[in-house]
Amino acid sequence: MNQFKLPPVTDFHRIHPPQLDPPPRLLLGPGPSNAHPRVLQALGMRQVGHLDPYFLQVMEEIKELLRYAWQTGNSFTIPVSGTGSAAMEAAIANLVEPGDVILVGVNGYFGERLCEMASRYGGDVRRLEKAWGQVFSLTEIQEALETHRPAILALVHAETSTGAAQPLDGVGELCQSYDCLLLVDTVTSLGGVPLFVDAWGIDAAYSGSQKCLSCPPGIAPLTFNDRAMEKVLNRRTKVTSWYLDMTLVGQYWGQERVYHHTAPINMNYALREALRLVAEEGLSERWQRHQNNAELFWMGLADLGLECHVEHQHRLASLTTVRVPKGVDGAKVVRFLRSHYNIEIANGLGPLAGQVWRIGLMGFNSRVENVLLLLSALREALASVR
Amino acid sequence: MNQFKLPPVTDFHRIHPPQLDPPPRLLLGPGPSNAHPRVLQALGMRQVGHLDPYFLQVMEEIKELLRYAWQTGNSFTIPVSGTGSAAMEAAIANLVEPGDVILVGVNGYFGERLCEMASRYGGDVRRLEKAWGQVFSLTEIQEALETHRPAILALVHAETSTGAAQPLDGVGELCQSYDCLLLVDTVTSLGGVPLFVDAWGIDAAYSGSQKCLSCPPGIAPLTFNDRAMEKVLNRRTKVTSWYLDMTLVGQYWGQERVYHHTAPINMNYALREALRLVAEEGLSERWQRHQNNAELFWMGLADLGLECHVEHQHRLASLTTVRVPKGVDGAKVVRFLRSHYNIEIANGLGPLAGQVWRIGLMGFNSRVENVLLLLSALREALASVR
Numbered sequence: 001m002n003q004f005k006l007p008p009v010t011d012f013h014r015i016h017p018p019q020l021d022p023p024p025r026l027l028l029g030p031g032p033s034n035a036h037p038r039v040l041q042a043l044g045m046r047q048v049g050h051l052d053p054y055f056l057q058v059m060e061e062i063k064e065l066l067r068y069a070w071q072t073g074n075s076f077t078i079p080v081s082g083t084g085s086a087a088m089e090a091a092i093a094n095l096v097e098p099g100d101v102i103l104v105g106v107n108g109y110f111g112e113r114l115c116e117m118a119s120r121y122g123g124d125v126r127r128l129e130k131a132w133g134q135v136f137s138l139t140e141i142q143e144a145l146e147t148h149r150p151a152i153l154a155l156v157h158a159e160t161s162t163g164a165a166q167p168l169d170g171v172g173e174l175c176q177s178y179d180c181l182l183l184v185d186t187v188t189s190l191g192g193v194p195l196f197v198d199a200w201g202i203d204a205a206y207s208g209s210q211k212c213l214s215c216p217p218g219i220a221p222l223t224f225n226d227r228a229m230e231k232v233l234n235r236r237t238k239v240t241s242w243y244l245d246m247t248l249v250g251q252y253w254g255q256e257r258v259y260h261h262t263a264p265i266n267m268n269y270a271l272r273e274a275l276r277l278v279a280e281e282g283l284s285e286r287w288q289r290h291q292n293n294a295e296l297f298w299m300g301l302a303d304l305g306l307e308c309h310v311e312h313q314h315r316l317a318s319l320t321t322v323r324v325p326k327g328v329d330g331a332k333v334v335r336f337l338r339s340h341y342n343i344e345i346a347n348g349l350g351p352l353a354g355q356v357w358r359i360g361l362m363g364f365n366s367r368v369e370n371v372l373l374l375l376s377a378l379r380e381a382l383a384s385v386r
Numbered sequence: 387m388n389q390f391k392l393p394p395v396t397d398f399h400r401i402h403p404p405q406l407d408p409p410p411r412l413l414l415g416p417g418p419s420n421a422h423p424r425v426l427q428a429l430g431m432r433q434v435g436h437l438d439p440y441f442l443q444v445m446e447e448i449k450e451l452l453r454y455a456w457q458t459g460n461s462f463t464i465p466v467s468g469t470g471s472a473a474m475e476a477a478i479a480n481l482v483e484p485g486d487v488i489l490v491g492v493n494g495y496f497g498e499r500l501c502e503m504a505s506r507y508g509g510d511v512r513r514l515e516k517a518w519g520q521v522f523s524l525t526e527i528q529e530a531l532e533t534h535r536p537a538i539l540a541l542v543h544a545e546t547s548t549g550a551a552q553p554l555d556g557v558g559e560l561c562q563s564y565d566c567l568l569l570v571d572t573v574t575s576l577g578g579v580p581l582f583v584d585a586w587g588i589d590a591a592y593s594g595s596q597k598c599l600s601c602p603p604g605i606a607p608l609t610f611n612d613r614a615m616e617k618v619l620n621r622r623t624k625v626t627s628w629y630l631d632m633t634l635v636g637q638y639w640g641q642e643r644v645y646h647h648t649a650p651i652n653m654n655y656a657l658r659e660a661l662r663l664v665a666e667e668g669l670s671e672r673w674q675r676h677q678n679n680a681e682l683f684w685m686g687l688a689d690l691g692l693e694c695h696v697e698h699q700h701r702l703a704s705l706t707t708v709r710v711p712k713g714v715d716g717a718k719v720v721r722f723l724r725s726h727y728n729i730e731i732a733n734g735l736g737p738l739a740g741q742v743w744r745i746g747l748m749g750f751n752s753r754v755e756n757v758l759l760l761l762s763a764l765r766e767a768l769a770s771v772r
Contacts, residue, residue: 007585009669013453016665020444020655025434032433032648043652044430047418047602048411049730058406067399081604082468082629085647089629117628199393210648216433218467218604218650240626242503243468243475259735261471262418262596264604266429267653269406279402283395344435349645 025338026365028374029346030160030319031188032210032217033362035270039215042273043266050263058272059253059263065275066221069190069213069283070205072197077223078253079271080244081264084187084208087220089117090244091183091206094224094232095152098122103150103180105141108132109161109349110185114154121240126150132351133162133309133321138170145178152181158189160211161349163321163358164310165193172201181228187211190221191278192290192318192362197223204228209267212290212318214363215274219267222246274363290317293366297359300375304382309356318366321348321356329385330354336381343377411724412751414760415732416546416705417574418596418603419748421656425601428659429652436649444658445639445649451661452607455576455599455669456591458583463609464639465657466630467650470573470594473606475503476630477569477592480610480618481538484508489536489566491527494518495547495735496571500540507626512536518737519548519695519707524556531564538567543581544574546597547735549707549744550696551579558587567614573597576607577664578676578704578748583609590614595653598676598704600749601660605653608632660749676703679752683745686761690768695742704752707734707742714771716740722767729763 027034035043048054066077080087092114096102102123104114107130115125126148130136136155145153153175157166168184175182181203189195192212197205204224210217224232224246232246239245243261251258278286294317298308301322309321324330330347334357337343348356361370413420421429434440452463466473478500482488488509490500493516501511512534516522522541531539539561541552554570561568567589575581578598583591590610596603610618610632618632625631629647637644664672680703684694687708695707710716716733720743723729734742747756 006580007457007582010457011454012459013450014665014668015447015450015454017447017451017658017662020428020431020659022432022434022655023438023440024432025438027433027435029435032435032651035433035652040430040432040652042406044426045406046408046410046426047413047421048408049413049415049418049732050603052409052411052724052730054409061401061403064399064401065403068397068401071393071396073398082472083647083650086468086629089627093627113628120624120626120628194392196393208648216650216652217436217648218653238506240506241475241479241630242499242506243472243630244627261469262594262603264469264602264653265418266421266426266602267604267650269408270652272403273406276403279400282400338438344438346435 024342026343026370028360028365028370029344030358030360031208031362033214033360033365035216036214036274036277036364038277039270039273043216043270045269047265050265051257051259055265056257058268062268062272062275065272065279069275069278070195070197070223071199072223074223074225076229076250079268080220080222081261082220083217084220086244087206087222088113088185090222090246091204092117093121093239093241093244094246095181095183095204095228096121096123097235097237099124100152101126101148101150102152102154103128103144103148105136105155105166107134107162107164108156108159110156110159133164135164135166135314141171142174145174145180149178150180152183154183156185157195158186158193158316158318160188160319162310162352163316163319164314165316168200176201181231188316188318191286193316194287209271209274212363213274213278215270219264219271290361290366293361293368293371294320296368297361297371300371304375304379318362319358319360321352321358323356324354328382330357332385333357333381336384337377341377343374410728412729412756414745414747414751414756415730416744416746417594417748419600419746419751421602422600422660422663422750424663425656425659429602429656431655433651436651437643437645441651442643444654448654448658448661451658451665455661455664456581456583456609457585458609460609460611462615462636465654466606466608467647468606469603470606472630473592473608474499474571476608476632477590478503479507479625479627479630480632481567481569481590481614482507482509483621483623485510486538487512487534487536488538488540489514489530489534491522491541491552493520493548493550494542494545496542496545519550521550521552521700527557528560531560531566535564536566538569540569542571544572544579544702544704546574546705548696548738549702549705550700551702554586562587567617574702574704577672579702580673595657595660598749599660599664601656605650605657676747676752679747679754679757680706682754683747683757686757690761690765704748705744705746707738707744709742710740714768716743718771719743719767722770723763727763729760
């Protein structure tokens with residue numbers, strides 16, 4: 001086989017684990033949510049090559065369906081070949097040049113992450129801070145823009161760590177008047193709560209697949225408008241990340257079809273199906289369904305004597321933070337729900353660790369029967385651990 | 387739903403493409419190869435969360451199975467949440483610090499890519515060059531190490547653009563004597579051709595899922611030995627890429643289980659199944675199967691009057707570059723095979739564009755019936771386009 005002698009093959013590490021048989025979890029945490037059965041079916045379909053005419057057609061359909069979901073006409077609207085964090089990094093890596101002032105709204109875990117990423121890419125990071133669970137007013141945003149005069153303002157529309165929805169109406173206009181790009185994290189809002197990229201003047205946005213789109217994690221939407229693309233195409237420096245350099249990736253997703261990396265074919269199949277379901281249902285109907293089921297859940301929580309961490313008007317329909325009652329071990333409830341009922345919810349992060357549970361009703365999982373089951377299970381869990 | 391008035395939802399971009407129905411392609415190009423049916427089945431299985439005890443077990447099994455496939459005991463052996471290019475970038479981003487001299491063997495497209503990535507991360511890139519399709523001798527490598535005294539030597543074990551297999555016996559010892567890390571691209575060799583990470587003294591290696599492992603693209607193995615980890619853990623600077631920072635990712639894949647990003651659950655399911663198939667078959671048997679089918683294919687090519695671009699002793703069993711005969715339009719043959727027989731092969735890249743076809747017999751696709759079919763189809767195609 002080779003001209004030189006090969007070493008012996010060892011059977012260390014040659015294990016024979018059993019066939020995969022995942023437990024039937026109902027994923028009501030902050031994500032992943034359960035994929036729609038049609039999405040799982042699409043995921044397992046036979047492959048074609050990443051330059052196959054059939055796949056090129058799939059790519060075009062995905063771009064178009066993403067535009068509908070985001071309510072944007074942006075030409076550059078693509079899925080990044082990684083998870084939501086990869087799309088977040090793609091946005092930062094391409095939009096931030098060393099020395100750029102970037103103002104980040106930090107009222108939760110993902111605002112912190114934006115700061116960390118922007119700093120690694122050489123950004124001059126300024127923080128606009130607020131307690132976890134609160135949101136920024138237009139006045140606060142304007143004052144911060146006035147003070148910092150940033151090249152980019154980054155806000156988290158739907159903070160997965162707190163369950164708060166940042167109002168965005170008017171922020172885009174403000175940013176334009178300050179000649180600043182508006183970058184928005186829509187990981188937990190896309191396909192679940194009202195979101196208008198163009199009408200709200202958002203210049204760049206990214207999301208994940210495993211939240212309100214009900215597609216498994218591993219592919220992540222990204223959109224840049226012309227203002228954002230102008231910045232990307234006129235960079236003085238190359239993007240440090242080759243994998244996430246959108247001038248290169250864009251040549252594969254654009255008409256040039258230049259090979260960059262092998263697209264994750266099956267994850268793209270799955271995302272297409274997830275987005276097809278969004279287009280079938282219609283955005284208004286889908287948002288209303290999320291809101292209705294969330295309201296039902298919040299009423300049920302009140303009946304159980306439980307309180308939400310975020311005030312009603314800023315609460316995300318897709319993710320609720322519920323305060324852990326005094327004297328209750330929150331982590332014990334999480335384990336109880338998983339071990340007794342195969343239900344996943346999550347503990348709080350950062351300053352909310354031990355203080356809240358994070359409960360998601362996202363995409364396919366936003367169904368009235370899940371609300372009923374979860375409320376019953378929570379009642380049982382609380383009775384058991386108190 | 388919100389306290390402010392929402393813009394109207396528009397139905398621009400609300401398309402209704404038909405149900406996914408990919409053509410039944412036989413993927414005999416440079417990758418992706420067809421996934422094994424058991425892998426596609428695993429891919430579509432119901433999800434659990436990325437911190438679910440069941441998934442943590444799956445993660446441990448994947449690490450162990452990867453160690454077997456790579457013949458390594460490396461503790462840090464994980465799948466990166468992206469395609470092979472992401473794992474390549476993870477290796478470069480973590481091992482190269484600004485100013486580090488990195489010597490790259492450039493005898494094909496992926497050597498070029500290594501140079502580009504290393505340069506973006508601040509590496510002082512030195513090129514050891516050879517014509518596409520040739521390999522480096524131990525003497526040439528030693529001379530270059532002597533000249534450049536690099537911190538890292540990067541070689542492509544299996545050049546997907548040329549079909550050449552770089553001999554690695556003795557290179558590890560050389561690198562150790564020059565106090566240099568050996569980084570190896572094993573994208574098109576892992577699971578298909580002989581590869582011994584530990585016995586060959588390889589310090590860091592990465593691969594893809596969609597070649598000889600017969601798993602869809604979207605997840606990519608990476609391994610660092612203790613020498614490589616020592617460099618990573620003693621960096622003077624943070625890794626620019628947060629997504630690919632292995633000190634953070636390692637805390638999720640290690641015992642700490644600290645959340646970093648949401649792992650692509652289903653892609654991990656698929657990789658586990660692909661690696662389980664490798665462990666079932668056995669590496670020696672698998673390598674022999676690849677070699678036998680390649681030899682059969684090469685004999686058949688000779689019968690058709692076709693020549694291989696790489697000399698026999700350095701030919702990859704997983705990927706063959708076949709010279710396009712004089713007077714034949716290579717691209718036309720590629721299209722003919724796809725449109726008439728649903729067979730994918732690929733054109734040459736770079737200096738080999740128009741000169742060769744790239745034909746893969748990888749993983750599940752390395753079967754005698756595929757060799758017979760491909761040879762017949764090639765005969766028909768040549769008769770038709772001449």
